[in-house]
Amino acid sequence: MTTREASIIEIRDSLLAGRTKAVEVIHEALRQIRAVDPQLRATSQIFQEEALARAEELDMKLKKGEEPGLLAGVPFTVKDNICTRTGTTTAASKIIPTFRAPYDATVVLKLLAAGAIPIAKTNMDEFGMGSSTENSATVGPTRNPWRTTHVPGGSSGGAAALAAATRGMLHLGSDTGGSIRQPASYCGVTGIKPSYGRVSRYGLLAFASSLDQIGVLQSSARECAAALSVIAGRDPMDSTSASRAVPHYLGELERDVRGLRLGIPTEYFPDAIDAEVRARVQEGIDVFRRLGVETREVSLPHTRYANPTYVLISAAEASSNLARYDGVHYGHRARNPQGLVELYARSRAEGFGAEVKRRIMVGTFVLSAGYHEAFYNKACKVRKLIRQDFESAFKEVDAIVCPTSPVTAFPIGAKIDDPLKLYAVDILTVPANLATVPGISFPCGLTSEKLPVGLQIYGRPFEDHTVLRLAHAFQMTTKFHLAAPPVYAGS
Amino acid sequence: MAIEVTDDLVCHIARLSRIAISQDDLKELVSHFERILAFVGELQSLDTRDVEPSMFSVESTNVDREDIVCASLGRTESLANAPESNGTFFVVPRIVGGGSEAGPGAPVQMEEDGAEGAA
Amino acid sequence: MTKSKSDPTDGTPFEAVIGLEAHVQLKTRSKMFCGCENRFGAEPNTLVCPVCLGHPGSLPVVNRQAMEWAARVGLACGCEIARFTKFDRKNYYYPDLPKGYQISQYDLPICNGGEVEVHFANDSGVVRRKIGLVRIHLEEDAGKNIHAEARPESWVDLNRAGVPLLEIVSKPDMHTPEEAGAYLRMLRLIMLYLGVSDCNMEEGTLRCDVNISVRPRGSTHLETRTEIKNLNSFTHVENALQHEITRQMKIKARGEKIVQQTLLFDPEKGETRVMRGKEEAHDYRYFPEPDLAPWIFSEEWIESLRKSLPEMPAVRLQRFQGALGLSPYHADVLVRDVVMAEFFEEALETYDKAQSVANWVTNVVREESNARGISAKEIGISPARLAGLVRAIDEGKVSNQKARDVFKAMLGNTRAVAEVIGELGLEQISDDSFIRNAVKEVIGKHPGPVEDVKKGKENSINFLVGQVMRQSKGKANPGIVLKLVKEELGV
Structure with missing residues (x-):
């Protein structure tokens, strides 16, 4: 089994020490992507020329002795629902197949300012709606590097597949109900959904504004911490971004986890959990016990209501957020519409995929007159109860541990015809979004089928550093995160 | 609340959503709506009478900006992604039945059957 | 004072009930939710950015000045200022609304209640009346649709999209067109006094919709009403009301029922025409705007705003x-x-x-x-x-x-x-001896008029005074001239 060692943290040091040049780093990253992409279909665009030009510019700066940023020379990929001036931003949808954003998302600007170099955009489920990256209208399904007949999870499936199959890159994803953590779990990488408001959403194509959050998918918690220290923080362009100080994430990693209290919620281990997933997660919890972490059972009694609540709230917000794709100001317009109504209705019918249309219509329904109270308002009330569950639990424990997904990666096509079956794999990830808490998923072993299992840790709001610290401590005594999949171009 | 998912209901929602649907779509959507309603039906059993709904995820209040003018996009860039423009304006099929300038509070609701000329 | 308009219900058994919805654009430097300049008359589609174009990924940020001005207007009208307020999305499709929703306020407007004191003259003298307000809320304006002359198309200019707009809703407290006109003029005056809007109806910075019903005099019942939109001058408001009240009285006099509908006023023909029928098509699916934080006006803030009112x-x-x-x-x-x-x-x-x-x-x-x-x-x-x-x-x-x-x-x-x-050389001459000389000279020259005066013809005094004034090139003090003419003639 190949192991992965080079990390994004060492790239800057290598550049500074003159051991390598930014252009070489980019060439290597491009080589890796090109080596695996034909099998995985993980990217939607590759920015070869632009990335090399930026690398040359960076090399000139270094030559002149200018101070490079924290992530100087680090190649990064951008999920295709995050705006970049370079190339197009399509959210894997035919409704905006050629949209060129006139601005860079705040996360992209922050990474650029830190010296990182955008190298590709990654495939996803259309508008983030899906858990398998099969719902990509532009690229088609992405494949899992552990088994290419299987899905990588979703919606940040392109980022997860690349994070598993390459090394030395940063991958931006987004998570509305598990879209970073679930694919991280299926691809055997580390993915963090930060606390709501920790990372600016400006430039992220909204799916459900009160749940969406940008995060990263990496090979280790340490890489996640390095990435988060650059992208976190208040953004005047995003009213929902938090003004709280950003902790020193890399420094926090080094603190001992002994004595931390880890809660095991009984509700997160239902019968529906795959036996092997349950076993790997239990073994993972034992690793924490050996590290001196105190474990105890906690209860999050409203867990079973989380998924229906999520389905209603995310659909309601999506129905409004996606109203702007109407064929008037940008994006796809139907040919020869007979009047305005037809322009709208046909442009949207032709441009959106089936799952997106279903969710828009469900969302329109739950907000519409006569049903608003029974569905939308009801869901907002249940969200309150779910948040209260977490507040109570976090009085007793510092973090919560559970599986990321009840199952491992499944074969492409297995669930695509049944939306509700697909929704069911989100049950363990959606509560973090509803409760605005940070969640991290990292590998805790493989099944007998050689498919990765993800362990998930939730923390208190804005204690992203605690979930990173626990994951890091785990990775310091285990080697699961170093395992490379069969499709791997890292060395 | 018991809801009967009828063709009319789904057609109404599709019109509100501005999404054209075929007869086949309609059948599939009726079945999807029925399943979704069953799926979320679990919430109805929960007593939430005294629960304040959680409307916001942002923890702060009064997040604002100073009244300062920033640079706008140039017209070329503003219209760059337009499916149809004449170099000055976004162009749409003639808006009928609404008179001129329906400002906020005065949107001209399109006729439900799509025959906007009828208004 | 406002010229009195004839009251169409005069001498009839009917009374009109009128309510106004006024839209006032605030003259902040920048728009409501982005930094684009708020200016009338610029080249189309030049005062726009990703936020007011409704571009994917963009997010709104509240203009503090607009919030303060909204509260100031409320305080000036004696409204209760909400301690807690928020924005909501009003969802509908129209080409001048690029996001597919308008950020507005639904159930928690900034201002509740209040009243506007108006005064106007009619046949019975000066009338003072207090017109009650229902609410005042803040929202964003839409862009403009322009109908192409010779082509079957409409054009969209988004310069106005996102301009802060106050919606001021009166109670149905008015009964005559002149009351409505006086109310609207007073609203405009209040805005001018506060310096928050130019309220220029030609430029559309003040726009108005009216609701009208007619009932038997003495009744307190609210009957079926119609709404007239698109009124863009004070005269149009009054003329449209006269026309509509007369129309409704005729229908009622025939014993028929008023149909609830929305009308457009054609100022050239002085008529209304139907814009749309009963409101069944409206379903705005309001829900709280998740991209903005809620807003709190503290007691101290409100007090300081109150103290700063002119x-x-x-x-x-x-x-x-x-x-x-x-x-x-x-x-x-x-x-x-x-x-x-x-x-x-x-x-x-x-x-x-x-x-x-x-x-x-x-x-x-x-x-x-x-x-x-x-x-x-x-x-x-x-x-x-x-x-x-x-x-x-x-x-x-x-x-x-x-x-x-x-x-x-x-x-x-x-x-x-x-x-x-x-x-x-316009010093007035008040020197008695100088004027007396002139008076004597004039008396000597005009024996006829002198005789007339002595016969009691008052007008002839004025003639003599005029002659003196003429001779002094208008500089003599006319009061003294009159006094001395009378003295010299002994009248």
Whole structure:
């Protein structure tokens, strides 16, 4: 089994020490992507020329002795629902197949300012709606590097597949109900959904504004911490971004986890959990016990209501957020519409995929007159109860541990015809979004089928550093995160 | 609340959503709506009478900006992604039945059957 | 004062019930939720950015000035200011609405209740009335749809999209077109006094929709109403109301029912036509805007805003009539023009004979500024110098008539009144012996009129006075001339 060692943290040091040049780093990253992409279909665009030009510019700066940023020379990929001036931003949808954003998302600007170099955009489920990256209208399904007949999870499936199959890159994803953590779990990488408001959403194509959050998918918690220290923080362009100080994430990693209290919620281990997933997660919890972490059972009694609540709230917000794709100001317009109504209705019918249309219509329904109270308002009330569950639990424990997904990666096509079956794999990830808490998923072993299992840790709001610290401590005594999949171009 | 998912209901929602649907779509959507309603039906059993709904995820209040003018996009860039423009304006099929300038509070609701000329 | 319009319900068994929904654009420097300039008349689609274009990924941020001004307007109208308020999304499709929703306020507007005191003249004298308000809320304006002349298409300009817009909803407290007109004029005046809007109906910074129903006089029941949209001048509001009230009375007189509908007023034909039928098509699917934080007005903030309010028109009117003793006419004219009222008050600091100053400001100063289409402050004479001129008249140094020439000569320079009078040779002659000589000369020249006077023909005195004035080139003090003519003729 190949192991992965080079990390994004060492790239800057290598550049500074003159051991390598930014252009070489980019060439290597491009080589890796090109080596695996034909099998995985993980990217939607590759920015070869632009990335090399930026690398040359960076090399000139270094030559002149200018101070490079924290992530100087680090190649990064951008999920295709995050705006970049370079190339197009399509959210894997035919409704905006050629949209060129006139601005860079705040996360992209922050990474650029830190010296990182955008190298590709990654495939996803259309508008983030899906858990398998099969719902990509532009690229088609992405494949899992552990088994290419299987899905990588979703919606940040392109980022997860690349994070598993390459090394030395940063991958931006987004998570509305598990879209970073679930694919991280299926691809055997580390993915963090930060606390709501920790990372600016400006430039992220909204799916459900009160749940969406940008995060990263990496090979280790340490890489996640390095990435988060650059992208976190208040953004005047995003009213929902938090003004709280950003902790020193890399420094926090080094603190001992002994004595931390880890809660095991009984509700997160239902019968529906795959036996092997349950076993790997239990073994993972034992690793924490050996590290001196105190474990105890906690209860999050409203867990079973989380998924229906999520389905209603995310659909309601999506129905409004996606109203702007109407064929008037940008994006796809139907040919020869007979009047305005037809322009709208046909442009949207032709441009959106089936799952997106279903969710828009469900969302329109739950907000519409006569049903608003029974569905939308009801869901907002249940969200309150779910948040209260977490507040109570976090009085007793510092973090919560559970599986990321009840199952491992499944074969492409297995669930695509049944939306509700697909929704069911989100049950363990959606509560973090509803409760605005940070969640991290990292590998805790493989099944007998050689498919990765993800362990998930939730923390208190804005204690992203605690979930990173626990994951890091785990990775310091285990080697699961170093395992490379069969499709791997890292060395 | 018991809801009967009828063709009319789904057609109404599709019109509100501005999404054209075929007869086949309609059948599939009726079945999807029925399943979704069953799926979320679990919430109805929960007593939430005294629960304040959680409307916001942002923890702060009064997040604002100073009244300062920033640079706008140039017209070329503003219209760059337009499916149809004449170099000055976004162009749409003639808006009928609404008179001129329906400002906020005065949107001209399109006729439900799509025959906007009828208004 | 507002010219009285005939009340179409006069002498009928009916009473009209009228409510107004006014939209007032705030003249903040930048738009409501982005930094684009808020300016009328720019080249189409040049004052736009990703936020007001509704581009994917963009997010709104509240303009603090607009929030404060909304609260100021509320305080000036005696509204209750919400301690907790929020924005909501109003979802509908229209080409001038790029996001597919308007950020508005639904159940928690910034201002609740309140009233506007209006006064207007009708046949029975000056009427004062208090018109109740339901609410005032803040929202974003939409862009503009323009109908192409020779082509089957419409054009969209988004410069106006996102301009802060106050919606002021009155109670159905008005019963005649002139009441409605007076109310709207008073709203405009309040905005001008607060300096928050130009309320220019031609430029659309003040727009109005009206609701009308007609009921038997004495009834308190609210009957089926119609709504007239697209009213863009005060006259249109009054004319449309007259037309609609008459139309409804005719229908009721026939024993038929009013159909609830939305109408458009055609100012050229003076008619209304149906824009849409009953409101069943509306379903705005309001829900709280998840991209914005809620808003809290603290007690201290509200108090400081309240203290910073200028004197409002109704209070000023009372002061001008009461403390300053102005005639109702002069007080009204001054109060209706903010700049003229300020000019007047500044002039009083130099010369405190209020009625004398008011006469001059409301006649000569007003004529000059109207003729040149500029404000009183711009005509080229300071309030202090004007006050000096009025004092010179009152002290008999220049005749009221000749003072107009002095006024003209004082425009556009800084010369003192006395200097100008001297230079023009317009000093009034009040010297008795000089005037007596002239009187004697005139009496000698006109024996006929002298005889007439002695026979009791009063008019002939005026003739003789006129001759003396002529001979003195208008400089003689007419009062003294009259006195001496009478003395010399012994009448």
